[in-house]
Amino acid sequence: xxxxxxxxxxxxxxxxxxxxxxxxxxxxxxxxxxxxxxxxxxxxxxxxxxxxxxxxxxxxxxxxxxxxxxxxxxxxxxxxxxxxxxxxxxxxxxxxxxxxxxxxxxxxxxxxxxxxxxxxxxxxxxxxxxxxxxxxxxxxxxxxxxxxxxxxxx
Numbered sequence: 001x002x003x004x005x006x007x008x009x010x011x012x013x014x015x016x017x018x019x020x021x022x023x024x025x026x027x028x029x030x031x032x033x034x035x036x037x038x039x040x041x042x043x044x045x046x047x048x049x050x051x052x053x054x055x056x057x058x059x060x061x062x063x064x065x066x067x068x069x070x071x072x073x074x075x076x077x078x079x080x081x082x083x084x085x086x087x088x089x090x091x092x093x094x095x096x097x098x099x100x101x102x103x104x105x106x107x108x109x110x111x112x113x114x115x116x117x118x119x120x121x122x123x124x125x126x127x128x129x130x131x132x133x134x135x136x137x138x139x140x141x142x143x144x145x146x147x148x149x150x151x152x153x154x
Contacts, residue, residue: 011153
């Protein structure tokens with residue numbers, strides 16, 4: 001049984017409030033997700049996140065095949081962090097913690113995704129062949145889009 005973890009850190013020259021306002025709005029998810037993922041929200045979530053919020057979408061994670069995905073916002077500590085967990089979707093387990101830290105000149109965003117793929121050994125093989133790189137590519141895309149939108153801190 002293989003569990004995986006991806007951690008990313010990005011610094012942006014924006015206020016903590018601006019970062020929180022952008023990332024805590026479910027409607028901004030599609031703005032930071034690669035177009036080829038076919039990400040589309042299928043319910044009408046409130047514009048402000050809250051604990052217990054359910055968000056449903058479709059994604060095309062593999063070979064353009066559309067799949068439903070449901071996540072729940074399980075924890076919210078305003079302007080500090082929030083957690084989304086998959087309730088139904090392509091992973092056997094998905095736990096994503098987004099945290100925010102005010103730093104000199106901006107904000108540092110930390111993401112930690114812990115996940116497990118279905119299908120046992122086939123899931124392990126799929127992770128090695130393409131899932132790991134696909135997830136890395138999603139976070140790299142997000143970093144690029146956020147720099148274009150908010151600027152870079154180097």
